[in-house]
Amino acid sequence: MDISIQFKKGALELCVLVLIHERDRYGYELAQSVSEHIEVAEGALYPLLRRLVNEGYCTTYLQESTGGPPRKYYKLTSTGETHMKTLVTEWKQFVYSVSRLIERGPLL
Amino acid sequence: MKKHEFLTQLSAQLSQLPPEERLELLEDYEAHFAFGRQNGKSEEEIVSELGDPHELAKEALGERFITQEPVYWYHDSSKGQPHSAAPAQRRGRGMTAQVFILIGMFFANIVLGPLMIAFWAVVISIMAAALAGIVSPALLALDMVFHSVSPAKWFASIFMVGFGILLGVGSKGLLKGALLTTRKYLSWNYHLAKGDA
Structure with missing residues (x-):
């Protein structure tokens, strides 16, 4: 398994939470927005979204769309927001630490 | 691969899931196809963007264990029996x-x-x-x-x-x-x- 795929998957939850935090979004829209930033198997989004709902970080509601199936919108709960903020902090700390370690080394 | 093939493969891989959960997930993918088609993408394009159904199924099945075990991203479903909570034994401290x-x-x-x-x-x-x-x-x-x-x-x-x-x-x-x-x-x-x- 390509290691960079693992990285992207690890970041996917964070990206999704941040995108839903910006505004409520539906699955396909999320897939598009995520793909704009990172290249990832879009299908992985749906199991992830289910998990977020199961864990109480998101709620869903349906909205009719013209000429298509109803859109299932995802909305961040307050627990979800807290979770997102924790993840963002951890992410920043992690990236900072790893970058520092890399830049210290003789590789670059 | 076309939409039908993708969904059939996925559905078969997800047979372990409870039926309503499986249907819901398949509906999500179905809707994804519909929105993709609306945006003028071909079924093949959408399938390639979605990724390998086998990998996706693994993810969908693995998720249920995440709450019980600290699994990173992949979960070997053979290991995944929910552990019966052994009574926590108190050890005297040193x-x-x-x-x-x-x-x-x-x-x-x-x-x-x-x-x-x-x-x-x-x-x-x-x-x-x-x-x-x-x-x-x-x-x-x-x-x-x-x-x-x-x-x-x-x-x-x-x-x-x-x-x-x-x-x-x-x-x-x-x-x-x-x-x-x-x-x-x-x-x-x-x-x-x-x-x-």
């Missing part, structure tokens, strides 16, 4: 830890102990004041034996009886609080020292 905890408790109690005593002193003094108020006529009568007493003192003493009763009633709650705090404080000490706090 000798060193015990010594340090006792030292810590010693210093904490140097401050907390006198604090408790001071608290009790306040409670007892209030109750003593209440008692003194209530028995003040008797004390005044005693006083009368040795000195002459002005009538004003009698009025003051009657007032003190009422005041003492009120103070006594009020201090009942205070006494209860003091007892409760002391009991908690002692049991905290006990459990901390024993190591099952």
Whole structure:
């Protein structure tokens, strides 16, 4: 398994939470927005979204769309927001630490 | 690969999931196809963007175990039997830890102990004041034996009886609080020292 795929998957939850935090979004829209930033198997989004709902970080509601199936919108709960903020902090700390370690080394 | 093929493969891989969960997930993918088609993408394009159904199924099945086990991203479903919660066994703490905890408790109690005593002193003094108020006529009568007493003192003493009763009633709650705090404080000490706090 390509290691960079693992990285992207690890970041996917964070990206999704941040995108839903910006505004409520539906699955396909999320897939598009995520793909704009990172290249990832879009299908992985749906199991992830289910998990977020199961864990109480998101709620869903349906909205009719013209000429298509109803859109299932995802909305961040307050627990979800807290979770997102924790993840963002951890992410920043992690990236900072790893970058520092890399830049210290003789590789670059 | 076309939409139908993708969904069939995925559906087959997801057969372990409860039916309603599987259907819901498949509906999500179905909707994804519909929106993709609306945006002018071909079914093949959408399938390639979605990724390998086998990998996706693995993800969907793995998710249910994440809450029970710290699995990173992949979960080998063969390992995934929900562990029956074994009764947590309490191990006694090590000798060193015990010594340090006792030292810590010693210093904490140097401050907390006198604090408790001071608290009790306040409670007892209030109750003593209440008692003194209530028995003040008797004390005044005693006083009368040795000195002459002005009538004003009698009025003051009657007032003190009422005041003492009120103070006594009020201090009942205070006494209860003091007892409760002391009991908690002692049991905290006990459990901390024993190591099952």
